[in-house]
Amino acid sequence: MxxxxxxxxxxxxxxxxxxxxxxxxxxxxxxxxxxxxxxxxxxxxxxxxxxxWENYSDAFTKINMLNSSWNSAVISILGIGGIVFCASLAGYKLSRTGGKLSGFIFFLFIASMLVPFHSIMIPLNRMANALHVQGSTYGLALIYIGLGVNMAVFLYHGFVKSIPRELEESAQMDGCNQFQTFFLIIFPLLVPITVTIAILDFLWIWNDFLLPLLMLTDVNKYTLILSTNMLFGEYNKEWSLILASLVLTAIPVVLIYAFFQRFIMHGIAEGAVKG
Amino acid sequence: MPTKAYKTYLSLLAFTAPALILYAIFLLVPTIGGMYYSFTDWNGLNRSYDFIGLGNFVEALTDDPDFVNSLWFTLKYVLFMIVLQNAIALVLAVFIESRKKSKGFFRTIFFMPNMISTIISAFMWTFVFTQVLPQIAEKTSMLFLDQSWIGDPKYSFVSILIVSLWNGVGYMMIIYLAALQGVPQSLKEAAIIDGANAFQTFRSVTMPMITHAITICFFLTLNGAFKVFEVVFGLTGGGPGRSTQVITMNIYEEAFSNNFRYGYASAKSVILFVIILIFTLVQITVMKRKEVEA
Known part of the structure; x- marks a missing residue:
């Protein structure tokens, strides 16, 4: 003993x-x-x-806290919402439909899962320029959807297999069309995997640095992370100001962590096992 | 019957179109475009460009010491990260799992750094490395703390590792913890009754039951470590000189702040992609085989 x-x-x-x-x-x-x-x-x-506290009020104005948090929130919410919407539709249908075309589309989605962001950032930048979405908050959200759907389609595709087909068949017999069946019957059953996807994507989008750095040029559209990065570069050695801004930037995620700790940890473990 | 097949296709396309269109525009086309431009001498501005075959690749690998150095530096980093991140995460997970009351507390604490954005972590640690540690060294005469943590390439590699681990270990720990919870208590008890000590039980009972998690965590670490950017960007900016430059920074510099050699930068991106692809495929194949054996 x-x-x-x-x-x-x-x-x-x-x-x-x-x-x-x-x-x-x-x-x-x-x-x-x-x-x-x-x-x-x-x-x-x-x-x-x-x-x-003047360090904080100073940092609060210098990183434009309210505005940049708002930008981060808009990008994250639109990005996650878009990923969930697009990927659940696609993942569900691909899982339910057999045949070559369906298999090919699914392969198309997962084939790119290993492509590192840094390998596409140059052409992506050109593409965003050509489509005039560069510098726009909404444009950035669209890009996040485009980059995030493959993983989400993969997770939905796997999850849908566990849902019995009888549910859809009876809904269709009751006169639901395909979209009604999906949104009324299937989507509510996808909540567990949706939570996992939303959490993984939130951690990614909210904390992302390089993509916003490449896409956003207007200071008023900066995300929280970008504003803090700018302040760090501008006020080199003014540590009290820098530290206050770092703490301010960390507060939203720490709050979210405090409230959603269980979901986050579950989401990570779940996402890893499925992926 | 053709109408039915037609209907199936139509509904398949209707459901997948939103995802497929955005995916094609922002991921698929850029991926293919990047590969295409890697064979050209495009400068990103002119409309015209020439195909130069493998010229860019040959130049990157034989005539660009900065790129080759960043390649080696990244490889070294990946190697250290795979070993250290997984070892630390696994040890923490096993230790935490063995606690009863303080389990939740330690789990919360160790995962917290992961919530903080990598670049913000790098800034916090810059403060610690450049200000706090030298002062502690001065006051307590623990002189080993007074290093040029960021200015000297020998130590900045260590500081890059420290920040990466601080930021990343929590994530792997959560995955290991989930796997450990799946190991039946009865198996461990049986081993102990058979006279195995804690270490033997871990090696012969627990390890084989969590090989799947080990494969996943190795994959995630390998994949993430090759793409390291923020930690180095925030901590050393690749310096002093280019001594701590990683591949992604080299590509970034080539494409966005140097001389607009988009074709050349694309070739470097393709090299990065191919390296990650090869390493991951080898890792997954080897470890999956081990998993089956175990």
Missing amino acids: RNRSISSLLITLVLAIGAVVAVFPIYMAVVNSVKTQGEMFESFISLPTAFH
């Missing part, structure tokens, strides 16, 4: 050290974000003696 308690203690120790490392940068950012520059350079570790 003694052996056991020692190993148990060791495990706790490792976990505790790990937890400190995991929290350390966040803690440092939060604690120092309310200090003045001078106070910071005396000691980063010490707790603040007074709360300098």
Whole structure:
């Protein structure tokens, strides 16, 4: 038994050290974000003696917090909504229809799942230019739909197999057309996989950096991440301001994490197993 | 009967059209377009361009030391990430799984960094590396902390790894945790009754039951690590010089800030794609075979 308690203690120790490392940068950012520059350079570790909230109000205006969060939210919501709408329709139908054409379309979707974004960013940029969607929030959402449907189609395709066909047949006998059958009968049954897809896509779109960087040129349309990136470049070494903006940028995701932790973890595990 | 087949096709197209159109415009056509331009000397501006066969590929691999260096640097990074990210995530998952009361707490803490955008993580760590650690070193005389974490290529590789791991381990840990929960308690108990110690139980009972998760996590790490961009961009910007430049940054620089050699940059993109494809296919094939054996 003694052996056991020692190993148990060791495990706790490792976990505790790990937890400190995991929290350390966040803690440092939060604690120092309310200090003045001078106070910071005396000691980063010490707790603040007074709360300098002006760092936050300053950062809040400089990253245009409300506006950039709104932009991020619009892009994420439209992107996720579009992916779910397009991919559920396609995934369902491809799963239910046999034949060569159906197989070919499905293959077309999954064939590109390994293509890295960096391999298409140059032509994608040209394409966005040619279609005049570059620089637009809605255009960016459209691009996210185009880039995100393949994975979602794949997940829906697999999930639909577990839904018995009898449901649709009886709905059709009751006089539903195909679209009614889908939206009234099938789609509600797809909720579990839809939640998984929505979560994975939210983490991707909300935190994405490179695509918005390439697509958005107008500062007023910047996402939260882009605004913070700009501030980091402009106010180099003004750490109290930078840290306050980093904390502000992290707050929305941490809140979402706090509320949806279970769904997020379930979604990741589920998405991984299916993918 | 032809009307029925026609109807089936029509409804298939109606259901798949929204997804297919956006997918074709923003992913499929750019993919094919990129491959097409990789064989040309297009500069992205002129209407005319010439086919130069494999010229771009030959130049990238033989006559572009910056690209080749970024290739090696990325490979080294991928190797370290695969080993470290999976080892740490698995150890954390096993340790957390063994706790009763503090399970939820540790899981929450370890996953939290993953929620924060990679580029924001890189900025937070820039603060830690350039400001906090040197000060701690000075005050506590733990001098090993006072390094040029970002300015010296020897150490900046380590700092890039630290930030990537900090940001990425949580994701893999969640997948491993889910897999560990699927291992029946009765099997582990049976092994212990048979006299196996904790390590033996893990190796002979738990490991074979979670090989599927290991394959997935290796795949995700491999795939993600080749595409590393934000961490390096936020931390070192590829510097000093180009000493920490990764492939994706090299492509980015070639295409968007250098000299508008779109054809050449496209060839580099194709090389990246082919490398990822080969590595993933080999990894999946090898590990799937192992899975079947186990």
